Amino acid sequence: MLKRRTLLSLAASGMSLPVLDAWALPGPARPDGRLILIFLRGGLDGLHAIAPVTDPLLAELRPTLSTSAIDDGLRLGSSGFAAHPAFRAVADLYRAGELAFAPCAGTTDTSRSHFQAQDLFELGTGAIHGSSGFLARAADALGTGRGAISFTREIPLAFQGGESVPQVAPLSGSGLKLPPGRLLEALRSAHRGLRTGEALEQALATETEVESAMTMAMEVPAARGAPGAGAFNRVANTMGQVLRNNPRLAMAFLDLGGFDTHANEEAILSRGLADLGAGLLALKTALGQDEWQRTRVVVMSEFGRTVRENGTRGTDHGHGGLMLLCGGSGRGARMVGDFGGLTERSLNENRDLPVLVDWRSVLAACMEEAFAWNGAVLDTVFPGRPRQRLAV
Amino acid sequence: MVRLPERCLKLLRVLPLWAVAGALQAMPLDAAMDEATARGMLGRFGFGATPAALAQTMRLTPRQYLQRAFNEPSLLPRKVSDALGSSPIAEPVETVWNRLGPGGYERRGARDAEARKRQQQQERRYLTAAVQARLLTMANSDNPGHEALLAFWLNHFSVYAPKGPVKLVAWDYIQALDRALRADSFEELLRASFFSPAMQVYLDNAQSTAPDSSAARQAARRGKELGINENLARELLELHTLGVGGGYTQHDVQELARIITGAGVSTPLMQERNLARVGAVRMGLFLFDPRRHDYGEKKFLGQVFPAGHGLDEIDRALRLMAQHPATARHVALKLARRFLADEPPESVVAAMTRAYLASGGRISDTLWPLLQAPQFEQSLAQRSKFKEPVDYLLSVARAACGDQPIANALVLSAGVLDMGQAPLMRSTPEGYGSGEADWLSPAAMAKRVRTAMGVAAGRVPLALDAAPGVVDPGMEQGADARRARLQQGMACTLDAHTLEQSIGPLSRATLAAASGLSARERVALLLASPEFMRR
Numbered sequence: 001m002l003k004r005r006t007l008l009s010l011a012a013s014g015m016s017l018p019v020l021d022a023w024a025l026p027g028p029a030r031p032d033g034r035l036i037l038i039f040l041r042g043g044l045d046g047l048h049a050i051a052p053v054t055d056p057l058l059a060e061l062r063p064t065l066s067t068s069a070i071d072d073g074l075r076l077g078s079s080g081f082a083a084h085p086a087f088r089a090v091a092d093l094y095r096a097g098e099l100a101f102a103p104c105a106g107t108t109d110t111s112r113s114h115f116q117a118q119d120l121f122e123l124g125t126g127a128i129h130g131s132s133g134f135l136a137r138a139a140d141a142l143g144t145g146r147g148a149i150s151f152t153r154e155i156p157l158a159f160q161g162g163e164s165v166p167q168v169a170p171l172s173g174s175g176l177k178l179p180p181g182r183l184l185e186a187l188r189s190a191h192r193g194l195r196t197g198e199a200l201e202q203a204l205a206t207e208t209e210v211e212s213a214m215t216m217a218m219e220v221p222a223a224r225g226a227p228g229a230g231a232f233n234r235v236a237n238t239m240g241q242v243l244r245n246n247p248r249l250a251m252a253f254l255d256l257g258g259f260d261t262h263a264n265e266e267a268i269l270s271r272g273l274a275d276l277g278a279g280l281l282a283l284k285t286a287l288g289q290d291e292w293q294r295t296r297v298v299v300m301s302e303f304g305r306t307v308r309e310n311g312t313r314g315t316d317h318g319h320g321g322l323m324l325l326c327g328g329s330g331r332g333a334r335m336v337g338d339f340g341g342l343t344e345r346s347l348n349e350n351r352d353l354p355v356l357v358d359w360r361s362v363l364a365a366c367m368e369e370a371f372a373w374n375g376a377v378l379d380t381v382f383p384g385r386p387r388q389r390l391a392v
Numbered sequence: 393m394v395r396l397p398e399r400c401l402k403l404l405r406v407l408p409l410w411a412v413a414g415a416l417q418a419m420p421l422d423a424a425m426d427e428a429t430a431r432g433m434l435g436r437f438g439f440g441a442t443p444a445a446l447a448q449t450m451r452l453t454p455r456q457y458l459q460r461a462f463n464e465p466s467l468l469p470r471k472v473s474d475a476l477g478s479s480p481i482a483e484p485v486e487t488v489w490n491r492l493g494p495g496g497y498e499r500r501g502a503r504d505a506e507a508r509k510r511q512q513q514q515e516r517r518y519l520t521a522a523v524q525a526r527l528l529t530m531a532n533s534d535n536p537g538h539e540a541l542l543a544f545w546l547n548h549f550s551v552y553a554p555k556g557p558v559k560l561v562a563w564d565y566i567q568a569l570d571r572a573l574r575a576d577s578f579e580e581l582l583r584a585s586f587f588s589p590a591m592q593v594y595l596d597n598a599q600s601t602a603p604d605s606s607a608a609r610q611a612a613r614r615g616k617e618l619g620i621n622e623n624l625a626r627e628l629l630e631l632h633t634l635g636v637g638g639g640y641t642q643h644d645v646q647e648l649a650r651i652i653t654g655a656g657v658s659t660p661l662m663q664e665r666n667l668a669r670v671g672a673v674r675m676g677l678f679l680f681d682p683r684r685h686d687y688g689e690k691k692f693l694g695q696v697f698p699a700g701h702g703l704d705e706i707d708r709a710l711r712l713m714a715q716h717p718a719t720a721r722h723v724a725l726k727l728a729r730r731f732l733a734d735e736p737p738e739s740v741v742a743a744m745t746r747a748y749l750a751s752g753g754r755i756s757d758t759l760w761p762l763l764q765a766p767q768f769e770q771s772l773a774q775r776s777k778f779k780e781p782v783d784y785l786l787s788v789a790r791a792a793c794g795d796q797p798i799a800n801a802l803v804l805s806a807g808v809l810d811m812g813q814a815p816l817m818r819s820t821p822e823g824y825g826s827g828e829a830d831w832l833s834p835a836a837m838a839k840r841v842r843t844a845m846g847v848a849a850g851r852v853p854l855a856l857d858a859a860p861g862v863v864d865p866g867m868e869q870g871a872d873a874r875r876a877r878l879q880q881g882m883a884c885t886l887d888a889h890t891l892e893q894s895i896g897p898l899s900r901a902t903l904a905a906a907s908g909l910s911a912r913e914r915v916a917l918l919l920a921s922p923e924f925m926r927r
């Protein structure tokens with residue numbers, strides 16, 4: 001039988017091969033699905049979040065960073081992996097059959113540059129320059145009945161360059177509301193036909209659609225996180241309410257920072273992972289059971305980090321990393337793609353995890369399932385994506 | 393960490409006009425500026441025109457305007473300089489560091505949670521004071537070109553001031569780059585940034601230790617493992633000098649990380665006697681500690697760095713990077729994107745790159761080809777750059793206040809933070825982008841329109857005296873207290889003439905939209921007009 005890595009490289013070279021095992025079977029398509037993408041900027045250390053605790057090399061390669069997972073980690077079935085104790089929410093989702101993880105996923109980036117790897121991810125073509133991001137192309141493909149929203153302050157590269165300005169609703173700070181009247185009408189007319197005008201019109205459209213849901217959500221006391229809770233936990237509830245109240249928003253994007261852990265990683269990620277996990281649960285609660293059933297949440301980062309810990313109790317920029325797939329419509333508790341262990345032979349450049357699952361394969365499979373898109377549509381979203389089909 | 397080369401530039405939505413235009417006029421570099429050029433320069437290399445600034449600038453040539461920007465410090469109105477003199481930034485950095493920095497006596501003394509909280513509040517005061525002092529200086533400087541160039545370099549060598557003890561040295565960092573800017577040399581700027589406690593702490597190099605150094609061996613005896621951290625080395629190559637695609641390898645990153653081991657900061661716990669004995673070198677709070685340095689042979693960017701060298705090989709590496717052709721190109725492209733166009737013409741970038749190399753990295757020499765390019769004059773006329781949030785708010789403040797002092801630091805810092813940009817507040821080391829795609833969004837437009845409406849209605853007390861003490865726009869103070877502070881005090885007295893001088897000629901669409909509006913509405917329209925969004 002072919003080794004998986006060989007399979008992937010053959011697949012990447014454009015040869016079409018029959019799909020060989022269960023994780024690669026296509027799933028049933030549901031055209032009314034929803035995709036939420038949470039992008040962790042900075043390069044999450046996947047091996048710290050979900051650690052291969054049964055691998056004997058783990059403790060040796062990460063003398064201080066592996067102890068919490070080895071001693072107190074939450075085992076994920078018989079996968080050999082355990083979630084970091086601060087990542088309890090993820091273990092709970094896994095045990096409820098609502099979460100799968102890919103330990104060696106990522107992009108084709110080899111630069112180990114945050115900026116280049118993030119651009120590569122957001123453009124989604126395999127190139128580091130291009131005229132549009134993959135979410136912009138996906139939003140165009142959604143057509144008029146469904147929309148996409150970016151819960152960010154600015155328009156992320158992933159959403160740039162499409163047919164229209166995407167809806168952008170920052171989850172913090174003041175909203176978009178502008179007092180109506182002749183001044184506003186004068187401003188609209190002064191900006192008409194300009195790019196500033198498009199953005200202004202989109203602000204007004206988003207305001208009517210989203211602002212009321214947002215205002216409502218922000219007044220719920222539970223939306224304010226417990227003291228010390230991080231940004232995501234605070235905003236996830238708002239995000240869930242906005243989406244629940246606007247069923248036509250079929251695609252959502254959110255980015256979180258603070259994962260570039262060159263030093264003191266245990267302390268930083270103990271907070272970061274707790275926040276991320278709590279936020280995922282808050283999102284699930286806010287969406288409600290029915291919406292959760294049609295929702296798929298994908299969490300990923302631009303790259304993983306070095307397998308060995310560095311001299312300052314942190315890790316440096318690496319290659320393969322962790323991808324999480326959760327939601328009520330997934331295929332439940334399992335590992336997606338392979339994990340070849342931590343021996344020197346299995347590592348990329350004797351330094352990082354390899355990328356065994358291409359990010360476009362995962363996202364394309366999610367879109368295929370959520371929106372019942374065929375291969376031709378997916379090719380416009382991810383041109384040149386590897387011919388690897390995943391069931392998610 | 394999100395991007396460089398600035399990622400907006402990856403998106404070519406609009407064909408640059410010069411791609412289709414015919415014969416173009418270049419701006420005479422050594423003739424006094426007419427009003428339109430002066431207004432354009434004050435917008436592109438500054439924060440907008442006021443009547444006094446316009447009159448002053450029209451007496452200069454473009455070359456003189458930039459030479460002044462490099463050579464002369466900023467003068468501030470008395471009211472503002474007095475406020476800065478009584479701000480926490482006026483305290484000597486060594487005193488602050490020895491008190492509150494790592495190993496500082498007050499930090500060591502803070503044993504219970506309450507004391508630690510008080511200490512953290514103190515640290516935050518220095519951060520807030522530095523950010524606000526920077527904004528006040530930009531808003532009120534009589535030499536806005538200097539402040540615009542300094543803002544560019546502070547953003548190029550970006551640090552995130554809220555990170556740990558960087559808060560305490562944020563103002564020190566601003567001053568270090570300010571001094572280096574006056575030397576008009578990229579290498580001096582690179583050195584100022586590298587040898588600053590802020591950068592050493594921000595990108596973790598202060599902890600990086602050669603695994604076979606005496607410090608690491610000593611730590612190992614105590615059961616503690618010390619080693620290399622590549623963070624600063626990577627960003628030096630990728631962001632500060634050669635740039636992505638500049639031809640360096642992962643191996644170069646690792647070798648540079650070895651070269652710069654030992655660079656860090658001093659703490660009051662270190663004993664002078666020991667430091668002298670091991671041959672440590674101090675430059676302000678910067679410390680080169682031979683006990684952490686890797687004295688082995690290295691090979692960096694194709695050159696052999698022989699064994700046995702310490703601080704001198706760091707100097708050598710910095711010079712090698714500063715004079716590297718890829719650095720020339722990287723710096724030229726970034727300057728062109730900020731000061732010419734999101735997608736600058738290749739011919740101009742190439743001319744700037746040559747000028748950089750020919751002058752050994754003089755910034756002014758690198759900028760002359762940009763100013764002399766016909767596309768520059770055209771880009772001023774077309775206002776082809778979308779203003780970044782800080783520059784937008786400062787230009788609103790200047791247009792509203794004319795030549796009255798803008799003394800309310802809180803309005804400025806709360807305003808720009810709400811818009812997503814503030815000096816030394818980019819959490820990732822690539823700094824903020826300067827392109828339209830980085831900043832033009834529905835939320836940005838909504839916020840700008842709201843700001844313009846508030847200023848026009850006199851609700852924004854830009855001229856309020858900086859009160860004693862620092863008001864933190866962050867989370868600590870109650871929202872009500874902040875609101876009360878923002879509402880008391882005074883707005884600048886707006887006048888239509890100042891505003892029109894600041895904006896310049898209006899488009900037909902804007903004029904048509906303005907007809908039928910009240911005077912106040914007209915001001916709001918102008919401050920949020922398409923013309924005022926750009927420079």
